Amino acid sequence: MNFTSTIGLEVHFELKTKSKIFSPSPVTYGAKPNTETNVIDWGYPGTLPMVNKEVYRLGLMVALATHSHINPVTHFDRKNYFYPDNPKAYQITQFFKPLAENGYVEVEVHGKKKKIHIHEMHIEEDAGKNTHGTNGFSYVDYNRQGVPLLEVVSEPEMTDPDEAVAYLEKLREIVQFTGASDVKMEEGSMRIDTNISIRPAGQKELGTKVEMKNLNSFEHVRLSLAYEQKRQQEILLSGGRVRLSTRRFDTNTGKTVLERVKEGDADYRYFPEPDLPPYHIKQEWVDEIAANLPKTADERRKIYVDEYGLKPYDANVLLQNKESSDFFDATVAAGADPQQAANWMNTQVNGYLNEKHAELKDIALTPENLAAMIKLISDGTISSKIAKKVFAETVANGTDPKKYVEENGMAQLSDESVLAPMVKEVVDANPQSVEDYKNGKDRAIGFLVGQIMKQTRGKANPKVINKLLLADLASR
Amino acid sequence: MNYLNETIDSLNYKLKSGAVSADQLAKDTITNIKKTDEKINAFITVDEDAKPAEDLDFNNKLAGVPIAIKDNIITNGLKTTAASHILYNFEPVYESTVVAKLKAAQATIIGKTNMDEFAMGSSTETSYFGATKNPWNLNKVPGGSSGGSAAAVASGEVVAALGSDTGGSIRQPASFNGIFGIKPTYGRVSRWGLIAFASSLDQIGVMSKRVKDSAEVLNVIAGADDRDATVSEKEVPDYTSFLGKDVKGLRVAVPKEYMSDAVEEGVRKAVETQIELLRANGAIINEVSLPHTKYVVPTYYIIASSEASANLERYDGIRYGYRAEAKNLDEVFLKSRSEGFGDEVKRRIMLGSFALSAGAYDKFFLQAAKVRTLICQDFDKIFEDNDVIVGPVSTETAFDLNSEISDQIKMYNNDILTISVNMAGIPAASVPAGLSETTGMPVGFQIMAKRFDEGHVFQVADFIERNNKFYEQTPAGLED
Numbered sequence: 001m002n003f004t005s006t007i008g009l010e011v012h013f014e015l016k017t018k019s020k021i022f023s024p025s026p027v028t029y030g031a032k033p034n035t036e037t038n039v040i041d042w043g044y045p046g047t048l049p050m051v052n053k054e055v056y057r058l059g060l061m062v063a064l065a066t067h068s069h070i071n072p073v074t075h076f077d078r079k080n081y082f083y084p085d086n087p088k089a090y091q092i093t094q095f096f097k098p099l100a101e102n103g104y105v106e107v108e109v110h111g112k113k114k115k116i117h118i119h120e121m122h123i124e125e126d127a128g129k130n131t132h133g134t135n136g137f138s139y140v141d142y143n144r145q146g147v148p149l150l151e152v153v154s155e156p157e158m159t160d161p162d163e164a165v166a167y168l169e170k171l172r173e174i175v176q177f178t179g180a181s182d183v184k185m186e187e188g189s190m191r192i193d194t195n196i197s198i199r200p201a202g203q204k205e206l207g208t209k210v211e212m213k214n215l216n217s218f219e220h221v222r223l224s225l226a227y228e229q230k231r232q233q234e235i236l237l238s239g240g241r242v243r244l245s246t247r248r249f250d251t252n253t254g255k256t257v258l259e260r261v262k263e264g265d266a267d268y269r270y271f272p273e274p275d276l277p278p279y280h281i282k283q284e285w286v287d288e289i290a291a292n293l294p295k296t297a298d299e300r301r302k303i304y305v306d307e308y309g310l311k312p313y314d315a316n317v318l319l320q321n322k323e324s325s326d327f328f329d330a331t332v333a334a335g336a337d338p339q340q341a342a343n344w345m346n347t348q349v350n351g352y353l354n355e356k357h358a359e360l361k362d363i364a365l366t367p368e369n370l371a372a373m374i375k376l377i378s379d380g381t382i383s384s385k386i387a388k389k390v391f392a393e394t395v396a397n398g399t400d401p402k403k404y405v406e407e408n409g410m411a412q413l414s415d416e417s418v419l420a421p422m423v424k425e426v427v428d429a430n431p432q433s434v435e436d437y438k439n440g441k442d443r444a445i446g447f448l449v450g451q452i453m454k455q456t457r458g459k460a461n462p463k464v465i466n467k468l469l470l471a472d473l474a475s476r
Numbered sequence: 477m478n479y480l481n482e483t484i485d486s487l488n489y490k491l492k493s494g495a496v497s498a499d500q501l502a503k504d505t506i507t508n509i510k511k512t513d514e515k516i517n518a519f520i521t522v523d524e525d526a527k528p529a530e531d532l533d534f535n536n537k538l539a540g541v542p543i544a545i546k547d548n549i550i551t552n553g554l555k556t557t558a559a560s561h562i563l564y565n566f567e568p569v570y571e572s573t574v575v576a577k578l579k580a581a582q583a584t585i586i587g588k589t590n591m592d593e594f595a596m597g598s599s600t601e602t603s604y605f606g607a608t609k610n611p612w613n614l615n616k617v618p619g620g621s622s623g624g625s626a627a628a629v630a631s632g633e634v635v636a637a638l639g640s641d642t643g644g645s646i647r648q649p650a651s652f653n654g655i656f657g658i659k660p661t662y663g664r665v666s667r668w669g670l671i672a673f674a675s676s677l678d679q680i681g682v683m684s685k686r687v688k689d690s691a692e693v694l695n696v697i698a699g700a701d702d703r704d705a706t707v708s709e710k711e712v713p714d715y716t717s718f719l720g721k722d723v724k725g726l727r728v729a730v731p732k733e734y735m736s737d738a739v740e741e742g743v744r745k746a747v748e749t750q751i752e753l754l755r756a757n758g759a760i761i762n763e764v765s766l767p768h769t770k771y772v773v774p775t776y777y778i779i780a781s782s783e784a785s786a787n788l789e790r791y792d793g794i795r796y797g798y799r800a801e802a803k804n805l806d807e808v809f810l811k812s813r814s815e816g817f818g819d820e821v822k823r824r825i826m827l828g829s830f831a832l833s834a835g836a837y838d839k840f841f842l843q844a845a846k847v848r849t850l851i852c853q854d855f856d857k858i859f860e861d862n863d864v865i866v867g868p869v870s871t872e873t874a875f876d877l878n879s880e881i882s883d884q885i886k887m888y889n890n891d892i893l894t895i896s897v898n899m900a901g902i903p904a905a906s907v908p909a910g911l912s913e914t915t916g917m918p919v920g921f922q923i924m925a926k927r928f929d930e931g932h933v934f935q936v937a938d939f940i941e942r943n944n945k946f947y948e949q950t951p952a953g954l955e956d
Contacts, residue, residue, distance in 0.1 A: 046550040046669040089789030269832035274676035
């Protein structure tokens with residue numbers, strides 16, 4: 001018997017704001033527990049939420065980038081549940097009128113293009129974080145309480161794990177290139193819940209769904225969904241029934257484990273948040289955001305390949321994240337040759353970042369300095385060998401390459417009127433090499449170049465030397 | 477110091493002229509409160525360390541004037557309990573906007589007044605700190621939920637007090653105590669620091685013996701606030717500018733539903749006397765109908781309780797307030813809430829939780845929200861042709877202590893004349909209309925106006941006050 005799978009995904013993105021969604025507390029990843037909180041985040045009696053407007057703006061960017069319908073009037077609702085990390089015992093979210101609905105992303109799976117539709121996306125506050133100590137105590141960190149989230153809910157229309165992962169990759173890329181979120185799964189700025197049900201092929205009615213929460217990587221999404229497909233099939237084939245439940249993916253065994261069986265949908269007693277009036281989203285504002293939307297990865301890829309002539313592979317490396325693509329664009333904008341800039345970004349710069357476990361924003365290198373260095377190479381001022389030294393300096397200390405080269409006398413000697421007499425002198429002093437050259441031993445050239453380099457302490461432009469040397473030898 | 481014969485103006489004059497110092501005034505006020513409270517229990521907390529602001533500027537009418545605050549309004553560093561066991565020891569670490577504004581106007585915050593627990597009740601009998609008594613008759617309730625503020629003003633403990641009104645909690649106790657009390661338009665006064673009962677209905681207001689004193693205090697506390705998204709940015713007029721006017725040509729609507737047989741005879745007569753007074757002075761009296769009045773009680777109790785059920789979920793015994801002795805975490809939650817909340821609060825949490833639950837939501841909460849819209853439309857229609865709506869505040873005068881506390885349906889139904897105002901978000905006040913011929917207790921005359929039209933409310937209230945001079949009467953219960 002064949003089975004059809006139905007997969008839906010709920011993805012939470014932390015929106016990149018300076019302060020929380022409903023309070024002025026700052027948001028900094030990794031801050032000391034409870035240092036970025038105030039009376040609003042603690043749910044103190046008498047406090048009220050005020051919406052951080054930036055949250056709407058970032059949410060709208062994602063809505064626009066996913067071709068979603070933006071609700072002209074949106075409002076918040078209370079979702080009631082009691083838990084120690086939830087200080088008001090309700091979460092302020094959007095249930096009745098989400099920010100946007102009916103969007104889609106286009107993916108390519110197994111060589112076929114497919115639109116995956118987005119049911120809705122809404123903004124909400126994150127909860128605090130519970131940790132359980134080994135000393136019998138549990139701890140709550142409210143730094144995360146009130147961090148703005150955008151939850152993107154797909155239609156349940158993916159049919160295999162590859163499609164689910166393709167959707168996630170595309171969604172991450174889209175969101176990342178709007179700049180609305182850092183989309184770092186390891187820091188929790190992108191979190192994934194999945195649900196999957198299977199049914200015999202041809203059957204209309206959907207099977208019972210199983211949910212999996214907080215998957216840590218795309219690979220875990222793929223593996224857990226594949227495992228569930230198989231597990232649920234075996235149950236159905238043996239005449240059993242899949243139970244409505246939440247399961248956890250065990251990364252050690254590669255299996256999913258039952259967490260809890262659900263009797264039905266939880267009753268969150270949603271109702272409109274009376275402390276926040278409905279919000280009217282003006283079309284002019286949406287138009288303004290749309291006009292200033294950063295280029296998507298697809299748009300950038302087209303420019304890199306078609307205009308700059310980069311290899312698709314190199315373009316994709318640059319497009320791994322928005323930071324590197326932005327850095328590359330800025331380097332090109334500062335006058336660097338795109339191919340050269342791509343080579344340096346994808347080899348030396350990435351190498352440096354890997355070595356230092358750093359990100360572009362953490363290091364001293366600026367696009368302007370990288371461009372300046374590339375220009376010094378292309379105009380012959382420095383050799384690629386010297387360039388390595390210049391790069392090491394500017395990447396570590398942010399030094400201006402031009403100034404550094406000048407101050408350290410690293411500029412190449414390219415002036416023929418200076419080099420020609422030196423060439424003549426070296427050739428005169430080495431008759432044996434001339435002899436060897438005449439007898440067809442090309443290696444002799446290398447020796448003569450080396451001698452000139454020695455005299456100029458490596459600063460002579462090898463291209464010019466070669467040219468002068470060949471001319472000189474030919475004349476003898 | 478007793479304030480029965482004082483006004484903010486008279487105090488301002490005494491302070492400015494040096495007849496009394498602000499320090500002395502604060503001390504004398506505390507001494508008098510302690511003495512009077514032995515009889516009426518109007519205060520939960522008196523701030524023994526209350527100090528007037530430094531460098532008093534007597535151009536501020538409130539400079540050095542002691543003001544009392546209902547105990548569901550946050551006072552930084554001063555215990556704020558909402559009259560609940562669950563917050564019996566809660567010392568806030570931030571300031572409410574209204575208190576910050578009063579302090580900026582150099583008022584002296586003298587203490588926190590008693591109330592029904594979390595403002596749920598109409599008699600101040602559900603307070604964890606014991607009932608407040610009516611200064612006109614110590615065997616009667618002061619009304620509620622702002623019963624402490626009302627009794628404190630009526631007995632002369634303070635010249636003015638802040639209250640809050642979710643379904644009549646300023647107007648009904650003002651009426652029962654023979655004082656003035658105004659619930660401003662929803663969104664006129666910031667709720668930042670008001671411990672929420674029903675967020676879409678709650679509004680802070682003022683209670684005082686004299687109409688002008690409430691206008692002075694409202695001038696200070698009203699206006700925009702970037703901590704409350706529901707507060708209006710509309711400019712605040714000088715409310716004293718509406719005083720001293722006549723009522724000639726004023727269009728006054730009297731809803732027939734507010735003058736039915738359900739209203740006690742003594743109340744109805746006193747109210748009719750005021751209507752005749754207005755008519756005799758050139759006001760145009762129109763009988764109108766608020767056809768959805770019969771639905772307001774269930775509608776209100778569904779909406780208010782639903783919001784309350786969410787607002788009160790945060791009290792879990794962990795971060796502040798009462799924490800029960802318990803063996804494990806779940807028991808902390810369970811016992812703290814079981815022991816921390818009184819019966820009336822629990823009843824409303826259960827009612828609200830039910831009204832929001834799957835299956836019930838459409839039938840109860842959503843339906844109530846629709847009726848609320850109809851109630852708003854009733855008012856809009858009347859205000860097309862009328863400046864104010866008038867009628868009684870309550871169907872009755874102050875009732876005996878312990879007489880209704882066990883009959884919730886009766887107590888809830890008594891709110892019928894005040895709660896529509898909260899659902900429509902309009903301003904309304906209670907001004908004394910004399911004593912009931914049948915009970916001898918004070919009767920309140922209610923004046924309602926369009927949203928943000930507090931001006932007409934003050935105008936009519938001031939006119940009534942000038943003509944019946946009820947403020948000259950002294951509460952009988954205070955005589956030794």
